[in-house]
Amino acid sequence: MAEPATEEAAVACPYSNDELVDVYRKMLEARRFEERSAQAYTQAKIGGYCHLYIGQEASGAGFLSALRPNWDYVITAYRDHAAPLFMGSPPGPLMAELFGKATGVSGGKGGSMHLYDAKRGFMGGWGIVGGQIPIAIGLAFAAKYRNEDRVTICFIGDGAAPIGAFHESLNLAGILDLPIVFVIENNAWAMGTALKYTNSTPDLHMYGEGYNIEHRPVDGMDLFAVKRCADDAVAKARAGKPQLIESITYRYRGHSMADAGQYRTKEEVQEWRERDPVEWLAGYLKEHGILTEDELGQINDDVREAMKAAVEFADQSPLPGAEELYKNVYV
Amino acid sequence: MAEPATEEAAVACPYSNDELVDVYRKMLEARRFEERSAQAYTQAKIGGYCHLYIGQEASGAGFLSALRPNWDYVITAYRDHAAPLFMGSPPGPLMAELFGKATGVSGGKGGSMHLYDAKRGFMGGWGIVGGQIPIAIGLAFAAKYRNEDRVTICFIGDGAAPIGAFHESLNLAGILDLPIVFVIENNAWAMGTALKYTNSTPDLHMYGEGYNIEHRPVDGMDLFAVKRCADDAVAKARAGKPQLIESITYRYRGHSMADAGQYRTKEEVQEWRERDPVEWLAGYLKEHGILTEDELGQINDDVREAMKAAVEFADQSPLPGAEELYKNVYV
Amino acid sequence: MALMQYREALRAAMREEMERDDRVCLMGEEVGGYNGAYRISEGLMDQFGRMRVLDTPIAEEGFTGMALGASMVGLRPIVEYMTWNFSLVAYDQIVNHVAKARYMSNGQFGAPMVMRGPQGGGQQLTAQHSQCVESWYLHCPGLYVVTAATPADAKGLLKTAIRDDNPVIFLEHLGLYNMKGEVSDDRDLLIPFGVADVKRAGTDVTILTYSKMLYPCLQAAEELDKDEVSAEVIDLRSLRPLDLDAILTSVRKTHHVVVVTEDWQPSGMARELSGLIYQHAFDELDAPVEEVCGAPIPMPYAKNLEQMAIPDADAVKSAVRRTLARPGELAPLYR
Amino acid sequence: MALMQYREALRAAMREEMERDDRVCLMGEEVGGYNGAYRISEGLMDQFGRMRVLDTPIAEEGFTGMALGASMVGLRPIVEYMTWNFSLVAYDQIVNHVAKARYMSNGQFGAPMVMRGPQGGGQQLTAQHSQCVESWYLHCPGLYVVTAATPADAKGLLKTAIRDDNPVIFLEHLGLYNMKGEVSDDRDLLIPFGVADVKRAGTDVTILTYSKMLYPCLQAAEELDKDEVSAEVIDLRSLRPLDLDAILTSVRKTHHVVVVTEDWQPSGMARELSGLIYQHAFDELDAPVEEVCGAPIPMPYAKNLEQMAIPDADAVKSAVRRTLARPGELAPLYR
Ligand SMILES: Cc1ncc(C[n+]2csc(CCOP(=O)(O)OP(=O)(O)O)c2C)c(N)n1
Ligand SMILES: Cc1ncc(C[n+]2csc(CCOP(=O)(O)OP(=O)(O)O)c2C)c(N)n1
C-alpha cells in the first residue's frame, strides 16, 4: 500500500490557489452529480447499469488536472460520470444521457456507461472490461504518428488488470514508446470479488516489470499525492515513456446501483470514508485561508443549483425520435 | 542472456548413464525425424505448414526428461514434432500424421501442427499462437482438482508471450497455485520478427514479476543446465508453485518449411550451430566413456533405420476414408 | 413438481448434477462468494467448496481454455459467462479450440463442457451488453446451441447439456430469471436436444421462436385468437441440432410461417429458419415466410429506442396478418 | 492497364492510397521488415517508414483496438491479419468496439479503418487455419463485409474500403494471391460496395458466389455450356451491403438459382442468400434454391479429406442439374 499523505506532503501543495478551488468545485460537482444520479435511478429515471465513482474523486480529479485541456485524451470504462466533469463537460447533457434523452452527450444512445465528449478529449465510456485499453494506446499512437505532444490517460480497474487486452496494450505501449499513462484504480473490489481472487500479485503496478515500463503506487485518496504523481507521469509520458500507476482508492457505493455491496463490512467502508477527499479538501481550503466558510458555502450552493438544473434539463428534454434508431451506424 | 555452461556444470551431469543414452537417442530421433520430414515436404508428401524444431532439441528433451512418463502432461504449439518423440511416442504414426494418413496419431485430421498422444500425456499440437496456454492451465487445474500430483509443462514461443492468453493464464496459475511450468522457448525470432519488435522486455522470464511467479532464464542449448533447471521447476510446480522459465535457444531452419529465414545472417545461424546439442552430447558420451565410437555408430544406425521405417510406414499407409469426414465432431 | 424461478431451475440442475458426478464443476466471475451476479449459483460454493465452484478473475479467454483443458482430461466443467456478451473475448477459445478439440485429435479426447449464461436485451444495458449470440455460435461445427424459455426447460435441458460429451452453448435470457413455473424434481428427467416443443397448438399459422421471444409470440397468439386466427407457437429450444421434423409437420398443417427472433439479421437464425423451410417445404407454403427480428443496430440505451429495437406482440401480430393476407412484394429487408 | 498478381493489386491499392493520404497507415504482423507473410506489403515499409508500416507483435486484440483508437481521432489505419482465422482473438474488439463506436458516441467519432487479410482453405492448413469468417462478421451491424475474386476487384474495392468512413472487413483468399489479371492504373478508380458483377452472362440458371469459389463456378458454367445449359455467374463481391437488385434481376430471368460458398452451414451466407431470394422472388422460382457449401466440419488435414470438404466444379454442376431437374424432396441439409 502507498504511503499515506505526510504532514509535509500536505504542505507542499502542487496546485495554485485558483487551481485548487477549481479542482474542489469539480470534485464537488462530480459528487453531487452522482448523488443526483443515484436518486434518479431509484426513481427509475435512469435505467440499465449505473456505476458511481463516489469516493474515488481525488484519483480522477488529480490525474486529469495534470492534463492540458482540450488537447490530451482520456478514456475509461463504465464508471465514467466523473471524468468528463473533471474535464469541463457541462453536467446537463451528461445527465440527459443518463436519462436517455435526445439532448444527451451521446444522443441517448449510450447511457451511463457510454458517455463521450470527444471535442474535449474525453473518449468514453466503454463497457467490456479491458476493452478501452487497446483503444487508449491507439489514441496515443495517433498522437505520436502526427508528432503531436498529446498524452493519453487510460483508467483501468483492479478487476480489469487480469484481462488479456491489458497485457497486449502494455507491451505495445512499451515497444512503441507511446505517450500514455495507464492508471489502475485499485478500489480493492472487482464487483464482489476481492483482489486476492482476481490478481496473483497484490501490487498491481508490478505488472510494469514485465514490460520495462516505469511503475509505482500512489495513494489515490490523497489529492496532492495524486497530482504530484500525475505531473511526473504525464511529463514522462509526453516525452515518450509510457507509465503505469496504481492509484489506491475506494468506492463507497456498491459496484453499480443494483449492488448493495454486502461482501464488505461497514467498518471497511467507514474507514475509507474517514479519508473522504471532498471533505478533506474543503477543510484544507478553509484551514489554509484559501476560501472562507462563506465562499465554501457559496460554491456548495452554486454546485447544488447547477446539478439541480442539470436534472431539470434532463427531465425536460425530449426522448430521441424514432428516426434516430438507424442513424450513425452502417447497417 | 543465461550463463553458458561452465566446465564445472558440465561435469555435474544430472543424468545417470542410462538416462543420458536414452536422452541422446531421443534427441537424435527428433533430429532425424525432422530431417526426413523436410525431405518429404520438398517431395510434396507433406502439405500445409511444417515447422521444424531442429536446433532446439536440448530444451525440449531436457525439460521433458524431468517428467514422470505417462503421468505428467505436456502441451505446445505447432512446432510439435519433437515433444511426443521425447515422450516415447513411436515415430511411425507421427510421420503418418504428417503424411495425412489414416494411421496417423490424429487419423490424418491434424497434420504437422496437431499431433496428440493423449495416453502418454502429450496433449498437442495447437495452431493459434498462445491458444495452448489456457488449455495448459486446465490440465494443471484438473490435476489439482483430483489431488493427483501431475505436473503440466507448457511450451510457449517468444512471439507468443505478447498475446493476451499468456497473461490471463499466468495470472490464473498464480492465483490457483497450479502445478505447471511455463517454458518460453526464446529462439530470438517470431517468424521474421526479432524480439525487440515483439516484446517490450528483452528478458522474457521477467513477466513472472507481475504475478508473483518464480522465474528465471536457462541456457536452452545446454542440456544439463536445462535438466537441472527443469528438475527444480518441476519439483516446485508439483508442490503447487507455478514456474516460468525462459529457455534461450535457436531454430536453425526457417519459421516453417515455407520460410527461407533470410531476415538473419548466416553468421548468426552458424554461431548457434556451433553449440549444436546433439553433436555436443555425442562428444560428451564418448569423452566420458559412456559410449564407444561403435556404440554411437550403432545408435545412429538404429535411429536411421527407425526413421526410414517410419517414413515407409507413412508412405504405405492408406488415406483416411471418406467416412472419416464427419467422424469425431458434432455437426 | 415444484413451483420455482427460472434461476432456481438452473441452480437445481447444476446442484443435482454436481451431487451425482464429482467431475462436474462450475467456474466464472462471481459464481462463488457473491453467489452469482444473477444469483444462479446461490449456495453452491457453500455446498461444494471453492474448487468446485470457482471464482475466476475477469479473464474469459483464460478460464474458458482452462475449462477446455480440464475437460480434455476428464472433468466436466460448466463455465458461466456473466453475460454472453463477454464470451466474445473468449471467442477464439470457443470456436478455434473447444469446438475443434475432438476432431483435431481424432477423438483422443473430447471437450465435455457447458458454457452458459444470460443474453439478450430489454433492460437498457446498451450496445455492448444486450446482444444475442446464437448465430455466432451456430455457425461453428462442433458446438450444440441450446436455449430455454421456461423453468422446466431450463432444468431439463441444462442437465442434458451437463451429461453430454460434446461442448454445449447454453443460452439463458436475462429477462427470464425471475419467471416462475412448475419444474419436475425427478433428478433424471432430461430433455433431449433436437426436440422442439409446441407451446401452443394451432392450425392457421406456425410461429417459430425460442427463448424470451416465446412470450410475445404466445401473447400475439392469444390476441389473434379473438380474431379467429389459430396460431401454433413452437419453441425450438435447441437450435443446433434443430428439430426440422417438428417444423415441417407444422408447416404442412398451416402453410403459413412467421419466425420470430430477438437476434438480428443478416446471417441470423431467422433467415436460417426461413431458408430451411423453403428448402424443405417449398410447395407447402402459401405465402413467403415472415421474419420478425431485432433491429440490426447496436442496441441504443434510451428506453423508447430500445423498445423499437426488440420485437413485441404487435410486431408478431402484424407479421401473422401479412402472411395470411399474402401481399405481392415485401419491403426490402436489407437496409 | 497492367497485368498483375492479385497480391500486387492489393499492394498497389495500399501504396496509392498511402501516397494520396498520409493518414492512411498499415499495421500487422510481419508487414514491414519481412514484407508481409504473403508479400502483400512488399516494399511499403521502405517507402513509408516504420511508423506508417508497423510491425506488430502477435497481439491481434491489442493492435485492432489500437487501430480503432487511432481511427477515432483521425487516422485511417489498415489492419492486416496474417489470416482471418487469427482475427478471432480480436473478435470482441471488432464486434463490440469497432462496429459500435460510431453509434454509441452518436457520431462524435467514427472508425474509418480497414481490416484485411486472407481466408479460406485448400492448402492443407487444417482446422484452425482454413476458415471462412464472412458470416461471423456479416452478422454484426456497423461493419461492411467485402470480398474480391480478381486482381481488378481487389484493387478497386480495397481503395473504396480505405476511403470509406465506416469500418470494413475486407476478405482476400489465400488461394488467389498468385492469380494474374488486368488491373487499371487509374488512381481514382473505385469500385463501389453493393454492386455485384456478372462475371458470365447466361439464361438458364443463376449461380451466385464470391471470392475463390468464383472459379469452380465459372468452370462449371463452361462445362455446362457443352450440354447446352446457359449459366449466369454472379460475383457478389460485397456481402454487406448486398446487391439484391442484381440478384433479383438475374433470378427473374433464369428462375433457377444455385448459391455456392466455401463457407459452411448453418447460419451462413448461403442460407442467407437462398432465404433472401425466397423472400423477394418467391413466385419467380421454378425450383428450390440449391446450396453448395463447405462441409460443416473443422477442416481436416489429409489432402483427400480436405478436397471432399471444399466445393468444386463437379459439385456446382450437380447442383445446377438438380435445380433444373427439380426433384421432389431434397436430402436433409442438417446432419
Ligand atoms: C469482459 C467482461 N467480463 C465481465 C464483465 C462484467 N463486469 C463489469 S464490471 C466488472 C468488475 C470490474 O471491476 P474493476 O475492474 O475492479 O472496476 P471497478 O468496477 O472496481 O471500477 C465485471 C466483472 C464485463 N463488463 N466485461
Ligand atoms: C493468433 C495468431 N496470430 C498469428 C499467427 C501466425 N503465426 C504463426 S507462428 C507465428 C510466430 C510465432 O513465433 P514464436 O511464438 O516465437 O514461436 P516459434 O515459431 O519461434 O517457435 C505467427 C505470427 C497465429 N498462428 N496465431
Ligand SMILES: [Mg+2]
Ligand atoms: Mg475495482
Ligand SMILES: [Mg+2]
Ligand atoms: Mg520464436
